[in-house]
Amino acid sequence: MNNDIKCRFCGGPLAAFVDLGMSPLCESYLAQDQLNSMEPFYPLAAYVCSDCLLVQLQEYVAPEHIFSEYAYFSAYSDAWLAHARQYVEMITERLRLGPASHVIELGSNDGYLLQFFVERGIPVLGIDPAANVVKAAEQRGVPTLVRFFSIETARELAEAGTMADLVIGINVLAQAANLNSFVEGIRVILKPRGVCTIEFPRLLKTMTENQFDQIYHEHFCYFSGLTAEKIFSAHGMRIFDVEELWTHGGSLRIYACHAGDTTHPSLPAVSSLMLREREAGLDRLETYADFAERVRATKRKLLSFLIAAKSCGKSLVGYGAPGKGNTLLNYCGIRADFLDYTVDRNPYKQGKYLPGTHIPIFPPEKIAETRPDYVLVLPWNLKDEIMAQLSYIRGWGGRFVVPIPEVSVV
Ligand SMILES: [Zn+2]
Numbered sequence: 001m002n003n004d005i006k007c008r009f010c011g012g013p014l015a016a017f018v019d020l021g022m023s024p025l026c027e028s029y030l031a032q033d034q035l036n037s038m039e040p041f042y043p044l045a046a047y048v049c050s051d052c053l054l055v056q057l058q059e060y061v062a063p064e065h066i067f068s069e070y071a072y073f074s075a076y077s078d079a080w081l082a083h084a085r086q087y088v089e090m091i092t093e094r095l096r097l098g099p100a101s102h103v104i105e106l107g108s109n110d111g112y113l114l115q116f117f118v119e120r121g122i123p124v125l126g127i128d129p130a131a132n133v134v135k136a137a138e139q140r141g142v143p144t145l146v147r148f149f150s151i152e153t154a155r156e157l158a159e160a161g162t163m164a165d166l167v168i169g170i171n172v173l174a175q176a177a178n179l180n181s182f183v184e185g186i187r188v189i190l191k192p193r194g195v196c197t198i199e200f201p202r203l204l205k206t207m208t209e210n211q212f213d214q215i216y217h218e219h220f221c222y223f224s225g226l227t228a229e230k231i232f233s234a235h236g237m238r239i240f241d242v243e244e245l246w247t248h249g250g251s252l253r254i255y256a257c258h259a260g261d262t263t264h265p266s267l268p269a270v271s272s273l274m275l276r277e278r279e280a281g282l283d284r285l286e287t288y289a290d291f292a293e294r295v296r297a298t299k300r301k302l303l304s305f306l307i308a309a310k311s312c313g314k315s316l317v318g319y320g321a322p323g324k325g326n327t328l329l330n331y332c333g334i335r336a337d338f339l340d341y342t343v344d345r346n347p348y349k350q351g352k353y354l355p356g357t358h359i360p361i362f363p364p365e366k367i368a369e370t371r372p373d374y375v376l377v378l379p380w381n382l383k384d385e386i387m388a389q390l391s392y393i394r395g396w397g398g399r400f401v402v403p404i405p406e407v408s409v410v
Contacts, residue, residue, distance in 0.1 A: 005047070005058050008179045008221060009231055012051030015285065018212060018292040020044040024355035025066060026216040026326035031352055039356065044327070046215050046222065048288045052230055055203060055222035055288070057215075063148065063177040066218050079385045081112060083247060088116035095166060095195055097122050104164040104189060106149045107172030111137030118142060125162065127153065150178060154185030164189050167196035171248065174200055174219040183235045193263055196237075196256050198228070204280055205250030209405035212295040212331070213324040214248065224282045225252055225273045232256050240264040242273050249381040249404070299332050302407045306338045314373040316401075318342030319386055321349045321361050325378030328403060330356040339376060343367055367393065374409070376401045
């Protein structure tokens with residue numbers, strides 16, 4: 001127990017959860033002329049609050065440093081875009097949104113989601129601190145405020161009359177350095193009958209499926225349904241529905257409204273999820289204690305496979321350059337000695353090098369040119385899409401290696 005550090009939500013004392021050693025910021029891709037320079041590495045250790053059980057990092061890096069230029073352009077995955085489109089269709093109908101409604105997305109990135117509301121004539125506002133991705137959003141016709149979302153931003157918007165029928169946050173709650181200010185801000189901009197939907201990777205899946213590569217400096221907190229309920233309730237909101245999604249290896253989408261809003265009765269999915277999480281022990285500190293050893297075992301198994309493959313003279317390359325891949329490669333110490341290169345569809349990353357491991361990133365066509373024996377799928381959460389796109393590797397006997405939850409060759 002480290003008594004010097006306190007929980008971001010409740011101020012309680014923190015206990016160790018998992019220590020992934022020293023790692024660079026996982027979205028800090030390097031240009032060739034940066035390869036000979038010093039590269040900052042920060043501790044990547046996660047803790048669990050002994051009082052409220054929120055899993056979290058300490059503040060190792062100032063958020064301004066992480067998010068002012070962000071390489072993650074959402075619009076480069078087909079499965080992800082389809083997910084966004086389906087969400088917009090579903091929520092527009094469920095909340096009967098129209099030209100008189102207002103939708104605000106926190107962490108709106110390059111506008112890939114809000115563009116589908118714009119197509120339907122529904123007014124939107126995106127909020128995102130990364131100036132480079134916001135430029136792409138504005139080209140899509142998505143008005144975007146270049147700001148961190150906080151209680152101050154929320155009050156300014158509300159005072160100017162900008163409030164939302166729908167507030168959306170997809171994989172952004174984890175990035176709020178000041179969690180309480182962020183969630184209170186949602187309450188402030190939510191109209192009296194408004195709804196917010198928040199998606200986040202689900203801690204239960206992270207733990208049961210060894211998804212330790214979901215942990216990186218950009219994600220300050222890791223939520224279960226139980227902790228999300230405590231946090232929203234502390235800020236005057238009530239979770240009235242929840243859906244389980246396939247995204248990011250298993251996510252939750254929670255629906256919340258003002259605590260006193262009776263137009264949204266609590267649905268059985270909420271109590272059912274909370275019950276299952278309690279049955280899995282997520283309400284007890286002991287449950288969090290054995291994750292670290294399972295993570296170390298996953299590392300040993302992946303390295304054993306890679307060493308055996310290399311020893312028989314096989315060639316290995318990576319597919320993808322996602323943030324999670326960088327956590328995995330840095331924690332396991334996998335560099336160009338194991339992976340000749342990786343590829344990515346995102347032109348922003350091509351020609352650059354992975355942070356820490358300095359593995360070069362090429363366009364996907366490189367795989368057909370070099371015909372490797374194995375392709376390690378780093379965004380394993382998109383493995384079906386990727387294996388379908390790359391099915392041609394089977395033509396020369398190539399196979400896919402999926403590292404999580406257990407190393408498997410397919
Ligand atoms: Zn706490």
